[in-house]
Amino acid sequence: MKSKFLALLGSAMLTASVASAGGYQVNLQGQKQIGMGHVGTGLVLDQSSIFFNPGALAHLRQNGIQIGVSALSSKIAFRDASGGISEARTDNPMGTPFQVYASYGPTDSPWRFGIGVYTPYGSTVNWGNAWQGRFGLNELTLKAIYIQPTVSYRFSDKLGIGAGLVINTGSVNLQRSIPLTDANGQEGRIELDGKSKTSIGFNAGVYFQPTEKLSLGVTYRSKVDAKVEGGDVTYRIPTAGPVAAQFTATEFDATLPLPDNITLGIGFRPTENLTVGVDIQRVGWGAYKALQFDFNGKVGGQESSVAQRNYKDSYIYRVGAQYKVSEMLTVRAGGYYDKTPVRTGYLTPETPDADSRSVSAGFTLALSEKVDLDASFSYINKKERTDLADKSSGVAGTFKSVAYIPGVAVNYKF
Template structure:
């Protein structure tokens, strides 16, 4: 019985923790309005303190004390799904073949950023400190949706702290930098649980979708990584950038709460199921732990200034999502003992993103910007789900910078269009997956204030 509950929980619910964000996978690269307006092609320019994220070596060329304050607003896409799921139809028996049209809930996520740099007067040395959120997003579907057994509400609220030091070799016009990443994240998940059989202890027809109850998981995790960057300016009109950010493995610690709402749900945690339906209610809780890998990234970039006013840049970014091979949870309470040491395969793949950006300096006070990027999805067809209906995506952005020698205000807008994702991974034995098409779009707004002292 407990092994069966593991199938429901691990195969259906816990994968939700790995997809609460979007980007390439669930990475959000929009960490500065200037860069975002140029399609995030910024690792070879890196000429304001937000370089701490894109290429920390850029701060080696900054002067004095500079502070960059900003915020990114993400309108979470109202994903549309058309097709069948294990719960589409009339439960418990007539499910899995009825076509449904479902929309996720809209949401807005605000992710603030803070970057600061201080260059010494006597040495070509600069210190930096950044605070950002590389993985902020949420996803939720209605409590009555056909995906309610796969996800209802999921969110991740991270914060990353990055102290950095950079040095400039004036003879070579070369900047180098290294820093530490300390990432803390709060994770939450809520969903309904269903069984494909009415008696999990003796699986037999009739097969369908039988309600068990609901599950909630809340946890936090912290880990440390590192980053480094190189920025070389061999000519006044050309700069080359290289940046690397290491993998971070978050150790999630928290609580799991399960509420049985049917006799079958009570039996799933080893309790008597003799109470008269529908008045059955029983709650079980446990400490829970897991590890979630955040991948390493490598950026290679070139920026060219064909004229005094025009800057063009191209970046290529590799994200090492192949490190996300599986997800495995451990529960401490006796009722959950059989759920331990059961890996859930993910098998994501490494992917590339390609970014193009341009800036035109109209006059000393006004700069106009535009950009385009293409990101591959790391999620294979077998593990696409309603929590992260990920797909290859095209991003288009515009923006402007207004300011003077003392400070600049940067504004940016980005439209992210996800290529329609067709999936055929519906599994009636685990009641997860779907057969159909996911459609998504996202809209991002960013503003930054850069001050020079």
């Protein structure tokens, strides 16, 4: 019972069920790019090149500020696989991943300097207090914010390079039921809450435009470890005495890898008004082997736990296009296919991940010479997936996830 308890605890702690990307990654870093299937590595579109390819930033001819936000609405459905008829659905609050970018450089200078603030990981999943897997998870909230100061240099009209530091900060909150009841049948509850220490990574890219119609890009974002030290552990234990003595921990430590990414991108302009982009992205999920928790006391009678994850590296294939209808209006469309990193036997209610299909659309309205309005909408449909979760102590059953994500951004150029 103790090993089962701790395995469920380990599986639930720091992974978020995000319906917008494989694993717990959120790919919503630019409204123009979202409308094109989130392509952008081989393109120069706006200040969001700080994220998509720092090497392309120096090819922007105007300085600017961009502020954007998406409204992430995701739903996950569960059906029992043990021969019963139990079903459950999440009641997730709306997530609001955001992006802020600003860049500046003298008009005739080959240098551009920028800063980006964005949310590549984070969401909330809420299964409630009555579903079958409540002893593994009731509710989980994960937040990660990246701050990226960036510098970019344009060697010529054909070649640019750039790089930036990635400064990560964030937090996590887990709530789950405990299989202990009082005289009235009320179950116990445990909550873990912590802030991650500031950690450092980097983002670097190269942009190359051999002809007016063809552009190429490659970018690498390093792995960052999100570490929680001295997180708070609180309980509602309805039973006193020897059972309560098994739950004495008040703090926990844990580490979650935020994986590295390498992306190759191609941009093609068959006509003056039409731009097509293709990206292939490898996500280094293989770094996520296990999740270990160390407590300063006992949780379920033990002072540490290890939950096996054994994720595998995965690939995302993206394609998108934009067409300039007029000086005022540009329209976009795109899509992607995202291979899940979660192996068979390791599916959990926090990341009931499966191969994802996404379609998206968007547009830009030029409100004035200096102000643009971007809008996008993305629909994500994960394949239905059944798993016994026998290697992760998850909940055996069938999961199905979908997400609807409108977004908007304002660009000011100067």
